[in-house]
Amino acid sequence: xxxxxxxxxxxxxxxxxxxxxxxxxxxxxxxxxxxxxxxxxxxxxxxxxxxxxxxxxxxxxxxxxxxxxxxxxxxxxxxxxxxxxxxxxxxxxxxxxxxxxxxxxxxxxxxxxxxxxxxxxxxxxxxxxxxxxxxxxxxxxxxxxxxxxxxxxxxxxxxxxxxxxxxxxxxxxxxxxxxxxxxxxxxxxxxxxxxxxxxxxxxxxxxxxxx
Numbered sequence: 263x264x265x266x267x268x269x270x271x272x273x274x275x276x277x278x279x280x281x282x283x284x285x286x287x288x289x290x291x292x293x294x295x296x297x298x299x300x301x302x303x304x305x306x307x308x309x310x311x312x313x314x315x316x317x318x319x320x321x322x323x324x325x326x327x328x329x330x331x332x333x334x335x336x337x338x339x340x341x342x343x344x345x346x347x348x349x350x351x352x353x354x355x356x357x358x359x360x361x362x363x364x365x366x367x368x369x370x371x372x373x374x375x376x377x378x379x380x381x382x383x384x385x386x387x388x389x390x391x392x393x394x395x396x397x398x399x400x401x402x403x404x405x406x407x408x409x410x411x412x413x414x415x416x417x418x419x420x421x422x423x424x425x426x427x428x429x430x431x432x433x434x435x436x437x438x439x440x441x442x443x444x445x446x447x448x449x450x451x452x453x454x455x456x457x458x459x460x461x462x463x464x465x466x467x468x469x470x471x472x473x
Contacts, residue, residue, distance in 0.1 A: 277351055284347060288340040292424065294333030295371075296417040298326045303414055310386075310394040311457060320390050327383065334375060337368060337420075360429050363438035364420055371416035374409060382409055395457070407457065411449035419445065 302323060309319045341364075348355045355361070382405075389396065395403050419442050423429060429438070 280347060284340050284343045287336060288344070289424065291333045291336035291340055292417070292421050295330050295337060296421055298330035298333060299414045299417045301326050302330070303410055306394065306410065307456065310389075312393055314392055315386070315390045315394065317390055320387065323386070324383065327378070331375065334368075334372060338372075341365075341368065358431050359433060359435035360423050360431075360438065363435040363442070364423050366435070366439060367416055367419055367423075367442060370412065371420075374412045374416065378409060378413070382406065403457075407453045408450055411446050411453055415442065415445045415449050 305319065305323055305326070309315070310323075345356065385402075385406075386394070395406070398406075423438070
């Protein structure tokens, strides 16, 4: 196999090459985000929920969030690349309801990511040396559970949308988003049950003497 053959293979059909390249980058971004989000949830249950949060494990947690952030940035860049590509080559594909639903989901994922950096991570850092929910009120605990549920579901659903081509131009965006919302609600219920059953001792906030 010569270099001329490879050059011809990729340059004879530049549109296909560009589309394949975008798809490759897009799935790399999804892999980074999905893997990172899954790892964070596993870390929360394994190392943070019932144990004292150590500085080293928090550092690993923080590093994983940066991987997810980079995955999300690449996901946006490759997604915008797809929109530009289809606008120039096949405008009809921009009307695909799956594309619209995915745009909404990734937007929600981005907003949740901003919330995680501004509230979740600083709060989690303040818990170093204590268990995750030690001293938390019910509302504070709910915020963590909801944010974690939104994060993991919002990574799995775009992967599913990218894999199942049967959804192209067949299922309305509202239906996809309704299923997405139901999955988030289910994840919230499951996470609540798991955290309460795993560590019932952290149900009540720690009282400070004199309060």
